[in-house]
Amino acid sequence: MPAAVAENPKIKATSAIPYTLYFGTFIHTPELTTSEICFNTLVGVDSRGEIDYIEKDFEPADGQSPVEYFKEQKKMSCQPQGGSEIDDENIVFVDYTSEPAKFFFPGFIDTHIHASQFPNIGIGLDTPLLDWLNTYTFPLELQFSVKDQSEQEAKFKFAKHVYSKVIQATLENGTTCASYFTAIDAGTTNLFADLLVEMGQRGYVGKVCMDHNEPCPAYSESLETCRKSMDSIISHISKVNPPREHLVEPIVTPRFAPVCSTPMLDYLGEISARDNLPIQTHISENKQEIELVAELFPDCESYAQVYNKHHLLTKRTILAHAIHLTQKECDLVAEKQCSISHCPTSNTFISSGEAPVYKYLYQDKINVSLGTDISGGFDVSILAMVKYAILVSHHLSMKPAQANGVDCKLSMTDGLYMATMGGARAVGLANLVGSFAVGKRFDAQLIDLDVQGARTDVFSWQVPKSGDLLPVKEKKMEDLLGKWIFSGDDRNCVSVWCNGRLVIDKRKPTKN
Amino acid sequence: MPAAVAENPKIKATSAIPYTLYFGTFIHTPELTTSEICFNTLVGVDSRGEIDYIEKDFEPADGQSPVEYFKEQKKMSCQPQGGSEIDDENIVFVDYTSEPAKFFFPGFIDTHIHASQFPNIGIGLDTPLLDWLNTYTFPLELQFSVKDQSEQEAKFKFAKHVYSKVIQATLENGTTCASYFTAIDAGTTNLFADLLVEMGQRGYVGKVCMDHNEPCPAYSESLETCRKSMDSIISHISKVNPPREHLVEPIVTPRFAPVCSTPMLDYLGEISARDNLPIQTHISENKQEIELVAELFPDCESYAQVYNKHHLLTKRTILAHAIHLTQKECDLVAEKQCSISHCPTSNTFISSGEAPVYKYLYQDKINVSLGTDISGGFDVSILAMVKYAILVSHHLSMKPAQANGVDCKLSMTDGLYMATMGGARAVGLANLVGSFAVGKRFDAQLIDLDVQGARTDVFSWQVPKSGDLLPVKEKKMEDLLGKWIFSGDDRNCVSVWCNGRLVIDKRKPTKN
Known part of the structure; x- marks a missing residue:
């Protein structure tokens, strides 16, 4: 080093x-x-x-x-x-x-943010998740992919421009640590890690892994390419992370089950165990997505079980959204000591649902943190996520089904806890920050x-x-x-x- | 003049x-x-x-x-x-x-804002309406009341400090016209009108009228005092409003039915008709409030009917909140051509409910505008109200009862319309601004x-x-x-x- x-x-x-x-x-x-x-x-x-x-x-x-x-x-x-x-x-x-x-x-901790989607903030109101990905997200993320050497300079310039802005914007909003999704590409992901070190933000760097992207085959990779990319990133970050510091770390990032083959999920579970790496992914954001997962993984009784089967539910796993979990899934997530990243703006913006965060915290005893989920979410500020988490919980409380005495309203303290200590626990740094x-x-x-x-x-x-x-x-x-x-x-x-x-x-x- | x-x-x-x-x-x-x-x-x-x-x-x-x-x-x-x-x-x-x-x-038009409550922005999360009034609102509004000559200078200084800030803040957020509630006092209300003229914002100035404030008798007035105050304000504004301009106008403001006696409601209906004055009030914000109105006005079949009976539903009436209207009330409001002021932040902050705005606009054909409802609402920006109105409509759409094909999601155009032309229609200036x-x-x-x-x-x-x-x-x-x-x-x-x-x-x- x-x-x-x-x-x-x-x-x-x-x-x-x-x-x-x-x-x-x-x-x-x-x-x-x-x-x-x-x-x-x-x-x-x-x-x-x-x-x-x-x-x-x-x-x-x-x-x-x-x-x-x-x-x-x-x-x-x-x-x-x-x-x-x-x-x-x-x-x-x-x-x-x-x-x-x-x-x-x-400092705030953002446990779910897509750095590459930063330019799309505010765009795509009310497009359902799967359409939203195909129309807005994949085309933008593709621009971070260096296909051959000739385009490397231009792509790196583009990536540096966008990535510097997202780090600067989150820092200016008080985010001292974030768990990032970058894009599929290793080269621009490594560049992102360099920028984090340079600009002074603690960060988990997650190249998205996806080898089964049916709606947009151009934005996909083979398992072999994924392995090479992960090796490159793990090796690069071990060099740029200052010795004895937890500043920048790689995070294993299966994008979400529908775009990953079984061998890829197996591989990602293995490297997490091998290198003791944290994991982040999406879960149960949208009902259509849940149906798709049930169809693609008929041998698994639930969405959570797909990840569990591939050893991707660990105490260092961050599950983003987690809106529509069944009680059995909640029990599994709690048992495995995974954390949830609640993304209130994103969930309302694209009408995914209202996550029962109070229940997760106080009944299921699951650790919950907050994520801006740029650009499904429209605000880079975790302070804003505290506000929106509270407001979403009020909306949940105004549902007729909730009027029967079940409390679901988050307090300001709940919100601030999720923004700091909840986040620190989610990224496995509870003894270091928060x-x-x-x-x-x-x-x-x-x-x-x-x-x-x-x-x-x-x-x-x-x-x-x-x-x-x-x-x-x-x-x-x-x-x-x-x-x-x-x-x-x-x-x-x-x-x-x-x-x-x-x-x-x-x-x-x-x-x- | x-x-x-x-x-x-x-x-x-x-x-x-x-x-x-x-x-x-x-x-x-x-x-x-x-x-x-x-x-x-x-x-x-x-x-x-x-x-x-x-x-x-x-x-x-x-x-x-x-x-x-x-x-x-x-x-x-x-x-x-x-x-x-x-x-x-x-x-x-x-x-x-x-x-x-x-x-x-x-320019944006804010059709429901309490100027005197500006200092309380962000304070009092999740306190139910009637408690919130007694704990936070009435004590603050009382500070704008000049009880005798000796305290006039200090009270005017206080009022000028707060009122200048709210006008400046709304102007800086692009609000060129607002329908304001001030406080119960005539003197500081007249001062507020002076400030509007001086600072260049179009505004309706509504001294709150209330002679039956059981929870806080100190913050109340007799019908006689109310008459004198209204005369003073109507006369003062006719002097300070520039000739031939619709810059500053008085607006008849029964605070809301529970704090007004029948004679006061009668009187307010009369002066509105006599002087062709616009009217603003609250309606159906909170279920507890609706029950209280039913108790206090047993001869009226609904909350809207209380106002109607006293000739307070006109095409120049702005009804704030209107969350829980019955269909019969919607029909009455539509028939009378009143406007609704939708206050999304307030309704969520104090968990009042989710107003079915899409239904009002497209099914009931009621004109709907936007209100910040400072300080039940926490944001002075009507741009923010556009965002929150859309988000609240998404929450409404995520209620199970709404999943049966009834559309309730507002578009960006719906939001921007309510923020401008909807507001202009609400304040009766559709041919002048918006x-x-x-x-x-x-x-x-x-x-x-x-x-x-x-x-x-x-x-x-x-x-x-x-x-x-x-x-x-x-x-x-x-x-x-x-x-x-x-x-x-x-x-x-x-x-x-x-x-x-x-x-x-x-x-x-x-x-x-």
Whole structure:
């Protein structure tokens, strides 16, 4: 593994950083149903980007500064493990405590997004899934395929243009980690992995695997080509991923059962087991699709069973959509500890259905995360997915069949949990990201609800004040979270850190 | 009527303007189901802000400039009526034909918005209507009430702060006309009318009338106070509205039946008839509310009948929400030619229900418009309402009861129609605004899908090119409309004209 990778200044998420002590309001959802609002909190991030110190509700004694206090505390505690060093003179101190409409939040995790479909956002309203794929999606994805050397330069240029935009757009919306579908092609998929490393976003890179695409045979591959492509990608990513970091990883991606032969599904199950690779695919998005799967795999009693039979349901599997699962399928998904990626905008845009997420979370005990599903979904923002997940759950609750006392409404905490910790569990990085805890990486965003040019309007009486009692401060902050989720957007996300490194910085003066 | 009003340079929407010839792509929905995309179109707006010339698909002959052609045409045509004069030398020519991601669209019309509730946007998720009113809404609206002279200055300052923000925010989102609920107080309502005139937005100003507010008696008034307040407002607005303009008008606003006594409803029906005033109220938003109305008005067979009995259902009545109307009520509303204001975000946010808008439009033949319903709704943008109206209709279509062939999905054209012409019909200004036509006022917005800092990403192959055949250009523009509706926001609305006057100008260089 070339040392040059780690030292390359072009690699944002491993560039050299000083020890930094952040001071302000930190909000996160470390557990389902638990939303923690921590005022006056000190968080120390070491030179590797790891959180090695957290002090909540810091109250300075006798005029002691937070930095002095911190240094004293650090001397008392054990020396940090793993090479984190604090140079006494060079601690960077970042203080937002005087700006009560600002808070830190864990970076969002998008567990289902098709990078190659980014240009099609908003296009194709209400076209049913299978038609939508043939009309809009396959023709666009085909453009990422390099058929022969002569077109490589043009195709790479095209891919770089689109892929840079999607990474930039998701980062600007606070997404520090995403599980991507690219396209069928290995070369442009490798280019995508390079861009992730360069731009500083954690990402799973999934070349779509499909050898049985009847409606669009031109957009298909042989099993042999697929093997070669997967080998190329696994090898390439092992070279570009910075040593000892979980920045960029390959993910095994059977597109969805209808476009994969049995031998291909067998092969993909095998390499996942062989190389301990995560898996992502689609499941039960649309009723027509479910019928097609039943027809194509008559030996399997359900859609989930098709994947299970080929060893594709593991605790590192992300199942996108999962709208119409039977109870037996839910039990199987729960037993195998797979995660679901709920894609509310996509499901409504193309009228696929309303996934019973509350039931999955609280009754079936399945881990659920959120996916933008660009471009079935029309919004790159996971903050928007929190909003839409809640709204979809309200629609589900308004169905007559749901009026009999079964709760299905998601809370803001449910939504924020799925956007962060649910996502971290889905991508298998729950011990590394998704919340603020000592030992985790600082993948975070700074939210400013009062920044100039934002859509959020915050009035003076709505912001927590130092004289407010704690319950008052907390209630105000909960209301502000409502403002953020329901009227905020990328403009409120003023800074983004991945692996402790600042990868997006658009701070401006506050309005007031 | 003081001449000073018309000449006051502070009054944006009547300030002096030169004759202006706009050249570019104009898109509008003059009829339900009809969306017109007009490329290379010349639109002349006279010094009163009226459109007096439209030439579609202009193709210059022999290098003749659009302005030369226009002057020639105008000489051939009759002299314009009503004092519109064109000074040959001083025509302003505005040309956007070289920027294919820019287009003109009629200004949006928001037919249901509570100006006083603006600070509460995003707050109070999933609190049922009647609780939501008592917990969040009435306490805030009470702050706009001037109880005695001593507090007038502070209350006016507060009201001006909030009301300026809501007018600015809606204008920046392309809303050129809105039907507002203010609060119960006359003084701050008059102040709101002044601000509309000053800031250049067309608006209906509705002081809420309510003399029977059992859950919050402090936020109530006697019928006598209501009469005095209405007299004050009607008189004040007749003074501040510029002569011969439909800029600001009072609207009779019984808040909703449960908080109005029978004598108050009688009185409000009478003044509407006496002064030919429009009416706005709420109807059938929530099942609990409908039961309450049945209890309070046992002599009326339905909620709609309560209003009808008091002469409050006229062709100038806007009924907000109208989610759970019976067929008999639909027939009554259609017969009386009332309009519905559909408020999709509000209805989902507080789980009120899913209004069957497609049925209203196409089966019951009721005019339907869109309302943001701030702050039951969480978004000030009517563009967002187009998106949410479509999404809500998809949810309705996914209900099992709807799967039996009854169509309920709204198209983009349906949404855009409701946002403009449907709104214009609702506010009784269909012959003045809502589409581009000779004789109508130029209430318009310039949309730029490629403006710097916007969320919309437009790729080079997606924009219409001069060499494209017309069907290709139109298909591209339809896809761009999808991008606008589903991923656009206030950043794409770069200029707004009300009454021909530029009231918002945030043009920046395009991205590419």
